[in-house]
Amino acid sequence: MTAPLLSLRGISKSYGQITANQDVDLDVAPQSIHAILGENGAGKSTLMKLVYGVEQPDGGSVVWDGQPLSLASPAEARRQGIGMVFQHFSLFETLTVVENIQLVVPGRKADLTQRIRTLGRDFGLEVDPLAHVHALSVGERQRVEIIRCLMTNPKLLILDEPTSVLPPQSVDKLFDTLRRLRDGGVSILFISHKLEEIRSICDRATILRGGRVTGHVDPREHDAHDLARMMIGRDMPEPMPALPQSSGEKRLEIIGLDYRSDDPFAMPLSDISLTVRAGEILGIAGISGNGQSELAALISGETILPRALRDRIFMMGQDAGTLDAAARRQLGFAFVPEDRLGRGVVPEMSLVLNSLLTAHSLKLLSHGLIDKAKATAFTNACIGQYDVRTPGPDAVAGSLSGGNLQKFIIGREIMLSPKLLFVAQPTWGVDVGAASAIRRRLITLRNEGMAILVISEELEELFELCDFIQVLHHGRLSLPLVTRHTRPEEIGRYMIGAHTPSQTADQKALA
Numbered sequence: 001m002t003a004p005l006l007s008l009r010g011i012s013k014s015y016g017q018i019t020a021n022q023d024v025d026l027d028v029a030p031q032s033i034h035a036i037l038g039e040n041g042a043g044k045s046t047l048m049k050l051v052y053g054v055e056q057p058d059g060g061s062v063v064w065d066g067q068p069l070s071l072a073s074p075a076e077a078r079r080q081g082i083g084m085v086f087q088h089f090s091l092f093e094t095l096t097v098v099e100n101i102q103l104v105v106p107g108r109k110a111d112l113t114q115r116i117r118t119l120g121r122d123f124g125l126e127v128d129p130l131a132h133v134h135a136l137s138v139g140e141r142q143r144v145e146i147i148r149c150l151m152t153n154p155k156l157l158i159l160d161e162p163t164s165v166l167p168p169q170s171v172d173k174l175f176d177t178l179r180r181l182r183d184g185g186v187s188i189l190f191i192s193h194k195l196e197e198i199r200s201i202c203d204r205a206t207i208l209r210g211g212r213v214t215g216h217v218d219p220r221e222h223d224a225h226d227l228a229r230m231m232i233g234r235d236m237p238e239p240m241p242a243l244p245q246s247s248g249e250k251r252l253e254i255i256g257l258d259y260r261s262d263d264p265f266a267m268p269l270s271d272i273s274l275t276v277r278a279g280e281i282l283g284i285a286g287i288s289g290n291g292q293s294e295l296a297a298l299i300s301g302e303t304i305l306p307r308a309l310r311d312r313i314f315m316m317g318q319d320a321g322t323l324d325a326a327a328r329r330q331l332g333f334a335f336v337p338e339d340r341l342g343r344g345v346v347p348e349m350s351l352v353l354n355s356l357l358t359a360h361s362l363k364l365l366s367h368g369l370i371d372k373a374k375a376t377a378f379t380n381a382c383i384g385q386y387d388v389r390t391p392g393p394d395a396v397a398g399s400l401s402g403g404n405l406q407k408f409i410i411g412r413e414i415m416l417s418p419k420l421l422f423v424a425q426p427t428w429g430v431d432v433g434a435a436s437a438i439r440r441r442l443i444t445l446r447n448e449g450m451a452i453l454v455i456s457e458e459l460e461e462l463f464e465l466c467d468f469i470q471v472l473h474h475g476r477l478s479l480p481l482v483t484r485h486t487r488p489e490e491i492g493r494y495m496i497g498a499h500t501p502s503q504t505a506d507q508k509a510l511a
């Protein structure tokens with residue numbers, strides 16, 4: 001066997017009482033695509049941060065290209081030939097592609113422009129070096145991030161859940177790029193929760209559970225069920241069947257809404273109409289950046305419509321567009337935002353206090369004071385029912401892994417028993433076991449009569465969950481499509497704007 005490019009031996013890292021990585025061994029071969037698999041909180045991100053010099057291990061050793069290595073910072077990692085693309089991009093929207101790259105890579109603008117074009121051609125990463133970042137799609141922004149990494153000539157590229165932001169068409173293109181990079185001599189460490197993707201692109205996989213390595217396998221020799229079992233230590237539950245429902249009352253109705261915010265980079269919304277009834281799940285598909293966050297803000301009450309735009313948004317039969325978020329919640333509305341740390345919780349506060357943010361209406365306050373016992377009981381129930389892995393209700397929200405925080409927020413909102421639940425990206429960053437539990441829960445609630453609106457970029461998820469799907473593209477919403485009569489490719493065409501509105505059949509009326 002050829003000598004590994006990167007070798008970790010006995011790596012450990014703790015945060016206070018929490019052991020994020022324990023005694024981890026990992027060998028990454030030259031020219032390989034190596035997956036890191038594991039449940040939420042298994043320690044994947046921590047391990048990558050150690051390899052990229054963001055954090056330092058408490059114990060263990062690292063050998064890089066045959067030499068012992070200890071990294072004090074990401075800048076040092078980059079100098080050694082280790083690059084990382086994070087899930088959340090770090091580009092300046094008002095600058096051009098080449099200006100963004102110039103912030104990190106030294107060189108004259110004309111030379112860098114030429115290099116960007118050459119790299120683009122060689123690796124299938126085409127992007128206009130002179131375009132402004134705000135005008136680029138998410139896929140193009142990701143290409144800019146990858147190009148920026150490649151310009152430092154890395155031997156190892158770390159990608160943290162790179163496909164979670166991409167539409168299906170762009171995933172294939174990214175994989176093509178990754179294969180070319182591997183064939184060109186770069187090794188890739190690839191974090192993903194999508195087992196089929198891992199099987200299609202990775203040569204090796206290391207599985208973590210509870211901070212420890214539970215196996216090194218060739219993912220092509222195992223099916224997705226096998227991999228899931230290794231990750232979560234048990235079999236995956238079957239999907240929940242959606243029972244046929246007679247159409248219930250309208251809980252959310254948006255009628256012909258046009259809206260343009262003051263923000264010059266926001267997507268203007270045109271002629272948005274949708275209806276969500278009791279006992280129904282409506283999904284909104286689309287590539288992010290097509291108006292999802294603007295629409296979500298209008299529904300949640302973060303953006304309040306001016307009085308001139310009355311009678312456009314109705315909740316539980318009442319004109320709600322001019323109401324603030326708290327007044328909408330009083331009507332029986334609950335909301336799980338996409339931005340977990342920014343809007344879902346206050347990261348510095350404990351889970352108990354974060355429960356109070358939205359669940360105070362469940363009599364968790366008495367005479368203006370927090371009823372600590374009740375608030376703690378509520379938080380404990382949420383932790384137990386939604387399998388939130390945390391030392392306890394007093395842990396600060398920011399210390400939870402991404403997926404565990406998502407489980408906590410979804411649990412908190414569902415426990416309010418709303419009449420209308422709006423969830424943006426329900427299983428973003430959530431591992432397969434927990435994602436299937438969340439989906440089963442949403443379908444049970446629908447069967448019990450809740451009206452649910454879901455925004456998701458994951459087509460598979462929308463197909464599993466939704467009765468109807470509408471596609472948001474460039475601020476316009478397609479008419480509703482009946483999920484069981486629709487093929488994913490059809491939705492994919494709407495997502496990239498290849499369907500004109502006149503081709504849209506109002507299937508919901510026919511259903």
Ligand SMILES: Nc1ncnc2c1ncn2[C@@H]1O[C@H](COP(=O)(O)OP(=O)(O)OP(=O)(O)O)[C@@H](O)[C@H]1O
Pocket residue numbers: 015018019020038039040041042043044045046047398399400401402403404429431
């Ligand atoms: N800065 C921190 N302070 C305290 N605990 C932390 C910190 N960072 C991570 N942890 C804990 O370490 C454990 C591993 O977290 P990590 O983010 O590495 O998991 P992960 O496998 O990447 O999870 P996910 O798939 O949910 O992103 C978790 O229990 C998490 O709560």
